Amino acid sequence: MKNPSYRDDKRPAKKSARQNSSKENMQKELGLNKLAFILSAFSIGAAVLVSTFSYQKTINDTLTQYYNFYSQIAGMIALNIGTHSNMSDNEILHSLESEWNTIKNRPSDEHLCIVNEDSKLLLHTSVPSSVGSIVDHNLLLDKTEQKYGSLGDLVKTQKEYVGGYISSSGDAQIAAFAPVPQKKWVVGVHRSKEALLKEINSGLKPVFFSLIIISGILIPISLALLYWSFIICYRKSLRAEKAFTDSEHSYHTIVDGTDDLITQVDANGLFTFVNHTSNKIWGLSPEECVGLSAFNFIHPEDQEKTKKAFEGWITQKKKHITYQNRQVNKNGQIFEMHWTINLEFNESGEVLRILNIAHDITERKKAEQEIADLNKNLEELVKERTITLEAVNAELDAFNYSVSLRSMEGFSKILLKNNENTLNDESKDHLNRIIKGAARMKDLVDSLLEISRISRRNLVKSKINISDLATNILKTLRSDHPEHTIEVVIEKGLFFYGDKKLLNIALENLIDNAWKFTSKVTDPRIEIGSIRPENEAIFFIKDNGCGFDMGYADKIFIAFQRLHKENEYPGLGIGLATVKRIMNLHGSKIWVESELNKGTTFYFKPIGT
Structure with a gap:
């Protein structure tokens, strides 16, 4: 269970606010019911009108809340995938599927899917057998033009989407999709709209239908029944609220289960959320970090550069950035961090929130520096050996073996010629062998020198x-x-x-x-x-x-x-x-x-x- 100070502006409003909203709705209905009692002539018509309106509004509000919730979950999963883009696709998909299946209190018809840039389904927790199929026939409702578009087109444009969704089987669903630019994937969280409406109706229909029927028979009885119905509705709303909160806590396990640093800041760079990894990196708990400036933890040599980059991202309305800098904790320890940053803007272009995931690459940087030092030492060693080898080759070239061998061969020929009549056959044979050996040795030395020169030749x-x-x-x-x-x-x-x-x-x-x-x-x-x-x-x-x-x-x-x-x-x-x-x-x-x-x-x- 996460710390009570855990804050996440991407989630719906606080629990107390949602409870107040449910109470206010119940009080409004009771007020309308009193008015119906006083104005009995209009009771039936008013009850039908108000009940129908309230019923539809409650359904729409609940659907909107689920749309927002699924959008936030899809965005967080997409950002998490982008942070671990160095992992293989199979590792990422297996990890997500395992984490999804371990979430408690999740509705059985709530599913996760991932589609790649070729419109191929990589993961579907509902129908695993559909993995590998093409999703061009899966439709999304374009609210602007009031027509349906293809899920395949959404993958190609890498845009976010929240709204109606028609699966390949023709089932109408509510869904939210978020892009993963690093992989050119789209992450989707969806649920059967029919099943959700049944769940909502199971709690709301008895209330509103009893209001219509009973108000048309007897106002006092209908008021009593309405009072009873609203008590039931209130209790159901409490149970729904608890289920929603449990689901919210379950999804936080994804954030709390990682060793990566996950933070959220506002347009001024102030922390609104920090996960538990802040203890390891900065030596501060999440509640101690909330409200502090993110720039306070940056290495002094990197602060100005990071601030200018931060301002540039906001000015240029960039949505997805990767960045590297150094972080310093309260003990002076330095960490090399690789950041994946996601900026969200409203319709006016103002920053709503900035979600960041940072991976500690300190050990990797140390290894890279060690390799660079080894390469530098190796280059210097090779340079020294090259100078020595060049000196030896120069000495070999300077020494004329051929002259010495030719002298040996020449003097042997003169000795043989001048003493031809005095030397016996064995001595003559020895001299002839010396002459042939010297000639062969001269050829061998010349050949070796030629190979050496070839090896040192600059190719043209x-x-x-x-x-x-x-x-x-x-x-x-x-x-x-x-x-x-x-x-x-x-x-x-x-x-x-x-x-x-x-x-x-x-x-x-x-x-x-x-x-x-x-x-x-x-x-x-x-x-x-x-x-x-x-x-x-x-x-x-x-x-x-x-x-x-x-x-x-x-x-x-x-x-x-x-x-x-x-x-x-x-x-x-x-x-x-x-x-x-x-x-x-x-x-x-x-x-x-x-x-x-x-x-x-x-x-x-x-x-x-």
């Missing part, structure tokens, strides 16, 4: 015609190796957005591989083209060469990993590692498919086609 990207590059590379290979007759098929119009020099190096290595490994097959063939599975372009270079066992596929892109002996197919084992490095620099993926003695196909995804 443009739209490259892969077909033209491949044609030129094969033209050079044919010129250098005229003895190798091979069939070549190149698809035209293959484009890749990248660095022309690096892409040319990659294609040279891939095509040179295909050329080399088809040198010992009959009818050699190389095909360069593309496939497009699911509208995604993939380029390939295919040959019918010697191929290899796919069990070794994970090794071929690693430097110096060779699957064939050098005397079979010469090479350093560095080409495909270079290709892999170039594709990585372009953000492209390369992979291979091969079958021993049947051929190999390299695939890679083009960028920017």
